Structures are given as structure tokens and as C-alpha cells.
Amino acid sequence: MVDVDFVNAIILLLNYIFVPALAYGSQLALGAIFVTLIYGILRFANFATGDMMSFGTMFVILFTWYFQSAGINLGVFPTALLAIPFAIIFMVGYMLIIDKFVFKYYRTKKSPPVQLAMVSIGVMFVTQAVVRIIIGPSDRRFFDGEKFLIKAGEFKEMTGLNEGLAIKSTQVITIIITLILVSTLFWFLNKTKTGKSMRAYSDNEDLALLSGIDPKKIVMTTWVIAGILATIGGALYGLDKSFKPFTYFNNMLPIFAAAIVGGIGNPFGAFLGGYVIAFSEILLTYAYKKFFMYVLPESIEPDGLVQLLSTDYKFAVSFSILVIVLLYRPSGIFKGKVL
Amino acid sequence: MRNNLNVIAAYSIMMGLIILVGIFQSWNIALSIFNLCLISAVMTMGANIQWGYAGLINFGIMGFTALGGLAAVLISVDPVQEAWSAGGSNILLSLLLIITMVLVVRYILKNYKKSKNRTYIVASIIILGIVIIRFISEPGIEAIENVEPAKTGFLGGLGLPIIFSWIVGAFFAGGLAFVIGKVALGLRADYLAIATLLISEIVIAIIKHEDWLTRGVKNVIGLKRPAPYEVNLQQTDWFIDLVEKFNSTKLNLITDLAERQAALNQLVIEGSSVFVKLCYSGLFLVVVIILLILTQKALYSPWGRMMRAIRDNEEAANAMGKNVVKQHLLIFVLGSAIVGIAGAMLVTQDGLFTPGSYRPLRYTFLIWVMVIVGGSGNNFGAILGGFVVWFLWIEAAPIGLYLVNLTTAGLDDTHFLKVHLIESVPYFRFLMMGVGLLVIMRYRPKGILPEKIEIK
Numbered sequence: 149m150v151d152v153d154f155v156n157a158i159i160l161l162l163n164y165i166f167v168p169a170l171a172y173g174s175q176l177a178l179g180a181i182f183v184t185l186i187y188g189i190l191r192f193a194n195f196a197t198g199d200m201m202s203f204g205t206m207f208v209i210l211f212t213w214y215f216q217s218a219g220i221n222l223g224v225f226p227t228a229l230l231a232i233p234f235a236i237i238f239m240v241g242y243m244l245i246i247d248k249f250v251f252k253y254y255r256t257k258k259s260p261p262v263q264l265a266m267v268s269i270g271v272m273f274v275t276q277a278v279v280r281i282i283i284g285p286s287d288r289r290f291f292d293g294e295k296f297l298i299k300a301g302e303f304k305e306m307t308g309l310n311e312g313l314a315i316k317s318t319q320v321i322t323i324i325i326t327l328i329l330v331s332t333l334f335w336f337l338n339k340t341k342t343g344k345s346m347r348a349y350s351d352n353e354d355l356a357l358l359s360g361i362d363p364k365k366i367v368m369t370t371w372v373i374a375g376i377l378a379t380i381g382g383a384l385y386g387l388d389k390s391f392k393p394f395t396y397f398n399n400m401l402p403i404f405a406a407a408i409v410g411g412i413g414n415p416f417g418a419f420l421g422g423y424v425i426a427f428s429e430i431l432l433t434y435a436y437k438k439f440f441m442y443v444l445p446e447s448i449e450p451d452g453l454v455q456l457l458s459t460d461y462k463f464a465v466s467f468s469i470l471v472i473v474l475l476y477r478p479s480g481i482f483k484g485k486v487l
Numbered sequence: 488m489r490n491n492l493n494v495i496a497a498y499s500i501m502m503g504l505i506i507l508v509g510i511f512q513s514w515n516i517a518l519s520i521f522n523l524c525l526i527s528a529v530m531t532m533g534a535n536i537q538w539g540y541a542g543l544i545n546f547g548i549m550g551f552t553a554l555g556g557l558a559a560v561l562i563s564v565d566p567v568q569e570a571w572s573a574g575g576s577n578i579l580l581s582l583l584l585i586i587t588m589v590l591v592v593r594y595i596l597k598n599y600k601k602s603k604n605r606t607y608i609v610a611s612i613i614i615l616g617i618v619i620i621r622f623i624s625e626p627g628i629e630a631i632e633n634v635e636p637a638k639t640g641f642l643g644g645l646g647l648p649i650i651f652s653w654i655v656g657a658f659f660a661g662g663l664a665f666v667i668g669k670v671a672l673g674l675r676a677d678y679l680a681i682a683t684l685l686i687s688e689i690v691i692a693i694i695k696h697e698d699w700l701t702r703g704v705k706n707v708i709g710l711k712r713p714a715p716y717e718v719n720l721q722q723t724d725w726f727i728d729l730v731e732k733f734n735s736t737k738l739n740l741i742t743d744l745a746e747r748q749a750a751l752n753q754l755v756i757e758g759s760s761v762f763v764k765l766c767y768s769g770l771f772l773v774v775v776i777i778l779l780i781l782t783q784k785a786l787y788s789p790w791g792r793m794m795r796a797i798r799d800n801e802e803a804a805n806a807m808g809k810n811v812v813k814q815h816l817l818i819f820v821l822g823s824a825i826v827g828i829a830g831a832m833l834v835t836q837d838g839l840f841t842p843g844s845y846r847p848l849r850y851t852f853l854i855w856v857m858v859i860v861g862g863s864g865n866n867f868g869a870i871l872g873g874f875v876v877w878f879l880w881i882e883a884a885p886i887g888l889y890l891v892n893l894t895t896a897g898l899d900d901t902h903f904l905k906v907h908l909i910e911s912v913p914y915f916r917f918l919m920m921g922v923g924l925l926v927i928m929r930y931r932p933k934g935i936l937p938e939k940i941e942i943k
Contacts, residue, residue, distance in 0.1 A: 193677040195852075250925060262544060262676045266859060267928055269852055273921025276848075280914035397848070401688055404681050460696040467685035474682055475670060 177422025178381030192264030198400030204379030411480025533825030539864030550687030555656030555830020577627025660827025862934025887915030
């Protein structure tokens with residue numbers, strides 16, 4: 149017979165570490181791919197990342213409200229899923245407008261990346277203002293539908309274990325959508341002609357232009373993909389937690405960390421980087437006391453919380469990982485561009 | 488001469504605007520804007536040294552500002568004796584252990600060749616050290632935080648006059664900059680920006696959550712002042728006389744004695760807070776002028792020319808035998824130290840230290856907007872940027888309100904759009920900053936007062 153305590157311990161870790169980290173990691177991964185695409189193809193660090201995500205999420209919320217008031221819903225699924233495609237249209241439009249009026253000038257002038265990064269700070273301020281003026285700075289929840297896939301209590305009853313496993317439907321939706329989106333993206337980048345030319349452009353701009361690739365098309369495709377990623381990533385984060393412009397701005401930091409840890413310019417690295425950051429944040433700040441109570445015999449149970457770092461340092465963890473990666477492997481774990 | 492005329496014109500317009508605020512709003516508001524403009528100017532000078540002279544991007548300004556503020560607390564607050572006796576020895580022991588650990592690691596890194604074994608040994612020393620330090624410091628920290636948590640709960644400071652903290656703040660920030668510089672300066676520009684941004688977040692996280700040192704989010708209030716207190720001023724005779732003299736024409740119009748006294752009291756209360764702000768302005772002005780003289784001297788010295796050479800062409804400067812890495816580190820430390828001074832000044836002026844208020848938007852990105860808008864590489868430009876941007880940052884709400892009222896004049900007062908827009912007036916400042924930055928970068932990429940390169 150399997151030791152019940154051991155199963156309990158596993159369920160505990162699944163419930164408090166694995167599932168939340170997987171969901172959070174997926175959200176970060178989408179943001180990190182966004183950063184990495186813009187860095188790889190448009191060649192600048194986009195400091196407006198968080199705010200662009202909040203801009204897309206804002207439209208998701210507005211459409212969700214509209215659908216709710218019109219009485220349209222998706223039953224057990226959140227209405228926001230229906231709103232996302234419409235929000236993406238607005239988001240992509242906004243990004244193309246920004247590109248036309250702001251970034252294009254510097255791109256055609258071949259300004260150094262630093263200048264583009266500075267310009268993105270201007271975009272950050274403007275986007276932030278627009279979001280706050282339209283929807284306000286306060287916390288918004290726009291989740292509806294069935295909240296839990298498995299409730300802790302039901303799970304306990306079903307299995308007879310001490311520990312419950314609660315899986316929120318938003319977590320499952322996040323993971324599934326991320327997987328679909330990311331696999332489509334990789335298929336697009338690796339198999340289609342446009343995707344291949346995007347990668348060629350990222351690798352060597354001059355050579356790509358020489359072989360007849362249209363830079364305008366590449367740039368536009370990049371913004372479209374970026375818009376889709378930003379809107380979906382932002383909406384999933386907002387569904388799972390809540391939408392607040394300030395939090396989104398702050399999320400830019402772990403997203404950057406994920407992109408760089410994975411190797412900036414490398415979409416697959418960014419995807420995994422998101423999970424690296426999420427898991428290390430949660431693993432290092434979780435209090436393992438209960439886990440050890442299950443696993444160890446009573447005589448040597450720990451007194452303290454067995455927490456490596458207090459949860460206050462959650463953000464600090466990902467930034468420290470970034471600093472260590474920068475020191476020892478500046479190209480990131482999965483060999484991106486050497487900076 | 489024409490260039491100087493530009494500078495003089497720009498500064499006179501700026502001063503005129505502040506005086507207009509004084510006349511139309513109140514002198515209190517005008518002076519508090521002016522004081523924060525001066526502090527912003529110090530910050531921009533620090534950032535400008537790094538960016539304008541050497542082309543280093545430092546997005547960690549927030550962290551250095553906070554460290555300067557921490558210095559103000561650690562210098563001026565009286566030591567909490569009970570906390571020291573409760574946990575002081577543990578803290579000191581941990582500090583000693585940290586220093587030994589760093590020294591041992593340094594020794595190993597210096598004297599042994601790079602190998603797998605060395606890496607493992609260093610890693611195990613660090614991990615073991617952290618475990619031991621946590622084990623020792625934890626009871627101490629707990630004891631300290633339990634000493635009257637509502638009032639103190641931290642070690643306190645040295646109990647010295649707060650003005651010393653301006654220098655100590657510079658050393659704190661410079662020290663941190665030295666460490667960051669050693670780690671991150673080899674990175675390419677935009678990478679350095681991200682790294683410094685994240686490191687400054689780590690600094691804030693530590694300041695926020697190490698309650699035994701900083702009281703964390705419980706804030707430290709009632710710091711000592713280098714200026715007199717309003718309440719005391721209101722009771723000193725010479726000050727009352729001064730106010731009376733200043734307003735004699737106004738007061739003489741009032742014939743009723745009781746009424747005259749009441750009016751005088753009101754004037755004294757207003758005057759006292761203006762006077763205190765003027766004291767701060769004087770102190771800050773001294774700092775700004777000293778720093779301006781020093782930075783101008785540096786800019787036109789051989790050292791300044793070398794920095795520009797490094798900025799414009801690193802390889803060429805390197806080939807001419809200039810130590811680029813060392814000079815970058817030096818200028819990174821110097822610039823950050825200046826930002827540290829500003830951080831200490833800010834806390835001195837506010838009289839309180841609130842770790843929760845340090846946010847990258849206000850303390851990093853806004854400062855960068857100032858540098859870019861003012862004119863990077865030109866100290867007068869950087870200072871002007873600090874003034875212009877801070878002025879707009881504060882006055883954006885009234886201007887925004889005016890604009891909203893103007894554009895929605897045709898709408899009913901209760902129209903939802905108008906109500907919504909008026910509610911969101913505070914956010915027009917972000918819009919203004921963003922649009923301002925974009926316009927300046929597009930049409931005047933060198934800023935309002937561009938860098939002038941003189942070849943003599």
C-alpha cells in the first residue's frame with residue numbers, strides 16, 4: 149500500500165506550487181515571447197510591455213462588459229474568451245498606429261536600440277495614461293462562469309485524503325490556451341514562409357533584405373503577433389488574478405527577466421524562461437513546514453516554517469536569477485543573442 | 488554668447504512660471520514646487536553625468552534615491568537602546584560574518600585557478616554562510632522588531648544632524664553603484680538598463696521588508712529637520728516682527744485692533760510655512776550650485792574630454808590607452824552618488840521615510856524624461872529638464888482640468904463623459920509626459936538645451 153502521508157505531501161505540492169506556478173509561468177511566457185519577438189525583429193527592449201498588455205486587457209474587459217449587458221455568455225466558460233478576438237483587433241490596430249507614428253521614424257533612420265528603448269518609455273507613459281483615463285486605475289475582476297474545475301472539498305471527499313487539490317478553471321484555461329497559442333506560433337515561425345522570413349530578418353537583416361524579403365511585411369506581422377500575444381497574455385493574467393494597470397506595469401519586470409533568462413531573441417527560450425521564473429519564485433518562497441510534517445517522522449519534524457525566503461521577496465527572486473544568469477551566461481540559458 | 492542667451496531665456500521663463508504660480512495659486516505651492524524642482528535637478532545631474540557624459544544607461548535611479556533616504560533615517564534618528572541590547576549583538580555578528588564570507592570568497596577567487604572544484608567550494612561557502620547568518624540573525628531580528636513595534640521596532644540611527652546624511656547618502660549610493668558596476672557594466676546598453684531596473688527593485692524589496700533596519704512599510708516619521716519648526720517660529724518675536732514689517736501696508740489698513748491681531752496671526756501662520764520652505768530652498772540651492780560648479784569643471788577638464796571620447800567611440804579611446812572599464816565604473820559611482828544625495832535631500836524635506844512610495848515610474852522613468860527633455864550632456868539642460876518636467880508633473884492636473892472644461896464646454900455638467908474625464912484628470916500628467924517625451928525625441932533629439940561641444 150502506498151504511504152498515505154506521502155500522497156498527501158505530493159498533493160500539497162501540486163496544490164500550492166505546481167499548478168499555480170504552471171499557470172503563472174504560462175502568463176509570463178506569453179509576455180516573454182512578446183518581448184523577445186520585438187527585441188529579435190524590431191531590435192529594441194520594449195519598456196511599454198506591461199502597459200501594452202494592460203491596454204489589450206482593457207479592451208477585453210470592455211467587450212466582456214458589453215457582452216454581459218447584452219446577455220451573451222459562454223455558460224461555464226468566462227465571457228472574456230469571447231471578447232478576446234474583438235479586443236485583439238483593437239490592440240493590433242493600436243500597435244500599428246503606434247508603430248506608424250512613433251517607431252517607424254527611428255527604424256528607418258536606423259537609430260541605436262537605446263534610442264528606441266527611450267522612445268518606448270514615451271509610449272509607456274502615453275499607453276498608461278490612455279488606460280487609466282478610459283478604465284481607471286482601480287482593481288477590476290471580470291471573471292464569470294464556473295470558478296473551479298476541482299474543488300478542494302470535493303477532492304478530499306473523493307479520495308479520502310487530508311489534503312485537497314483545488315484547480316481553478318482559469319488555471320486550466322490559461323495552460324491550454326498558452327499551449328495552443330505557443331505551438332501555433334512555433335509552427336508559424338518554423339514552417340510557413342512568412343515565419344521563416346521573420347527568422348531570417350531577425351538573424352541577419354541585410355542578408356534578408358538582399359534575398360527579397362519585404363521588411364514592411366515582416367514588421368507588420370511582428371506587431372500583429374505581438375498584439376495577439378499581449379492581449380491574450382494580459383487577459384489570462386487578469387482572469388486568473390485581477391486587472392489593475394499598476395500591477396501590469398510591474399509585471400514587465402519578471403517578464404523581462406524571463407525573456408533574458410531564456411535567451412533574448414529566442415522565442416522558445418522565452419517560453420521556458422517564463423516557467424523558470426515562475427517556478428523559482430514560488431519554490432523559493434513557499435513554506436515547506438507542512439510538506440515535511442507529512443514526509444518526515446514526527447521526531448524530526450521542523451519547528452520553523454522552513455521557508456527559504458519570505459514571500460515579500462517574490463519579485464526579488466526572479467531578479468536575482470536574472471543577475472546570476474547575466475553574470476555567468478549573458479546569452480541566456482537557451483542561447484539567444486549575445487548582448 | 489548666443490548659447491548663453493538661450494540658457495538665460497529658458498531659465499527666466501521657468502522662474503517666471505514658478506512666480507506666476509506663487510501669485511495666482513499660493514507662495515506655499517510655488518515654493519514646494521521649487522524645492523522639488525531643485526531635488527529633481529540634483530537627480531537629473533546624477534543621471535546626466537552617467538548618460539550625457541559617458542553614455543551609460545542607469546535605470547536604477549529609484550534604488551539609489553531610496554538608499555539616500557535610508558541614509559537620512561540611519562543618520563538622524565536617535566538610536567533605540569532597547570533594540571540594540573535586545574538584538575544588536577546578533578546583527579553585528581551577522582554583519583561580521585557577511586564581511587568574512589565576502590573576503591574569503593574574494594580570496595579564493597583571486598588565489599586559485601578557475602576550476603570546477605573552485606566553483607563548488609565558493610557555492611557551498613555562500614550557501615552555508617547564508618544558512619548560518621540566517622540562523623544567527625533571526626532571533627536578533629525578531630527581538631528587535633518586538634521592541635515597541637508600534638513606535639520603534641528597529642535599531643534606529645546615530646542621532647546626528649540630518650544634514651550629514653546628504654554626504655552619507657552619497658556614499659551609500661556610491662557603494663551600491665560600485666557593486667552593480669562591477670557586475671553589470673560589461674553589458675550592452677539596453678541590457679544594462681534592464682539589469683539596473685531590476686536591481687533597483689531588489690533594493691526596494693529589501694528596504695521594504697527588513698523592518699529591523701528601516702521599519703519597512705511602517706514608515707519612519709518625524710525626522711529631525713535642518714530648518715526651524717513652524718510652531719516654534721510662530722512664537723518667536725523676531726519672526727512676528729518680520730511678518731508685521733513685510734505686511735505693514737496691508738495691516739495698517741485695518742483699524743480695529745482685535746481684527747488686526749487676528750489678521751497678523753493668520754499671516755504669521757502662513758508666513759512660517761513659507762519661511763521654512765525658503766530655508767530648504769536655500770539649502771538645496773547651495774547643493775545644486777556646488778554640484779553645478781563641480782560638474783561644469785569636470786565637463787571641461789581633460790577628464791571630461793576623455794569621457795566624451797569614450798562615449799563617442801569606445802574602441803578608439805581604448806586604443807589611445809584609456810581604461811574604459813575603470814572610467815565607466817568611476818562615472819557610474821559618481822553619478823549614482825549624486826542621486827543618493829538627492830534621495831537624502833528628499834527625505835529631509837519630507838521629514839518622513841516611506842519605502843512604499845518608491846516606484847519606478849516616479850523615481851526612474853520620470854527622471855529620465857527630465858534628462859532627455861532638458862538636454863543630455865549639458866548640465867544646464869539637465870537642471871532645466873528637472874524644473875520643466877516637475878513643474879508640468881504638478882501643474883498637469885490643473886491644466887488638464889482646464890482643457891477638459893474647455894473641450895466639453897458644450898456638454899451638460901452631469902454628462903457621463905464630462906464627469907468621467909474630470910475624474911481622470913490626474914492621469915493627464917502621464918499623457919503629457921509621454922507626448923512631451925515623444926515630441927522632444929522626434930523633433931529636438933538633443934533636448935531643449937542641447938550639448939554644445941566647444942573645441943578650443
